[in-house]
Amino acid sequence: MAKIIQMRSPGDPSVLEIVQAEIGAPGPGQVRLVQDAIGINAVDGLVRKGLYPMALPAVPGFEAAGVVDAVGQGVTAFAPGDRAAYFFAQGAYATVALVPASALVPLPDDVDVTTAATILAKGLTAWMGLRALYDLNAGDTALVLGASGGVGSLLSRWAKALGGAVIGVAGSLDKLDKVQAGATHALLASDPQAAARIHEIAPAGVDVVYDLIGQATFNLAADVVRDGGVIATIGAASGQPKPSTQALARRGVQIRGGGTPQHVRGPTVAVATGELWAAHRAGLFDDLETARYPFDAIARAHADMDARRMIGLPVLIP
C-alpha cells in the first residue's frame, strides 16, 4: 500500500491527514512514479488554506522525484527504472503517484532525487525570473525581495553568478546572514532606511526588482526601480500588492509576471532544466541547507512554513 497526504477541508496544518491508498496501474499517457522525495512549496500552503481552490478531498503538492515503475499506454519517453521528476502536476504528496508523462523531466545521472525535488520548482521559478521575465546581464543591479526564501535564495545566487549586483532583502533578522552570503548587499525588509540604502548603492535605481514578497514591500520596489526598469512580480508571500500602475507606466516601469508553468513549457523545459542542473553542478547553491521532513511530519513542515521559521530548502522524504 502507498501512503498519500489528503485534505478534506481547508484549514491549519492539522487538516493534512496521512492515509493508506491503493494507487493502481497508470492510465494512458501516465507513469507510476515511486517518489523518493517530494518538494514542499509556498503554493502548497495556499492550497491547504483554501486560497488556491481544489476539488476536495485533494492530495496537495505539485513537485516530486523518484523512479518510474510502470508506464501506461502510449508512453514512449519513459520506461520502468528511469529516474524522473516533475515541478507542476497535482497530487505530489504521496509515496507513489500516477503522473502525466508530459509533466516529467528525466534526471541526469549526477542529480539525485532529493536535490531534484528540492530545487526543481524553485529553481525553474528563479530561471523564469532571470531569463523570461527580465533577461539579467552582467552589470545589472537586481533587488531580490524575499531573498531569504526558497525561490529568492536560489535566484539571488544565480543572479550574482550571472554578473549581477544583487541586493537581497530578508523578511526575518535571523536569515540576514544567509542572504548576505548569497548576495552583494543584504537588507531587512522592515529597515526604515532600506530605500535610502538602495539609492546609495544604485543612485539611478535598480534595473530589475524580483518580487517574492508582494504587499509588504511593493512601495519599496516602486521607489527604487529605475525609470524604464522592470518589476518582476513572481510571488506575494505577504499578500497581493495594489500597485499604482499609472504612476509606474508614466516612468516607463514595466510590471511583468506569470507562473512558472506558463513560462517554462514545451521545448523551454529542457533548456531551463539544463541551465538549472548546470548551475547546481557549478556549486552555486552549495551553501544552502536542505530542511528534510519525514513524510509523516508534513503538518510540522507546514507549521514551520506558516511561521516563517523554515531554514533551508524544504523537502519531504517518504
Ligand SMILES: NC(=O)c1ccc[n+]([C@@H]2O[C@H](COP(=O)([O-])OP(=O)(O)OC[C@H]3O[C@@H](n4cnc5c(N)ncnc54)[C@H](OP(=O)(O)O)[C@@H]3O)[C@@H](O)[C@H]2O)c1
Ligand atoms: N509565479 C510562480 O509560478 C511562483 C512559483 C513559486 C513560488 N511563487 C510564489 O513566490 C513566493 C515565494 O515563494 P518561496 O517558495 O520562496 O516562499 P518562502 O520560502 O516561504 O519565502 C518567502 C519569502 O518572503 C518573505 N516574507 C514573507 N512574508 C513577509 C512579510 N510580511 N514581510 C517581509 N518579508 C516577508 C520571507 O522572509 P523570511 O523568511 O526572512 O521571514 C521569505 O524571504 C510565494 O508567494 C510563492 O507562492 C510563485
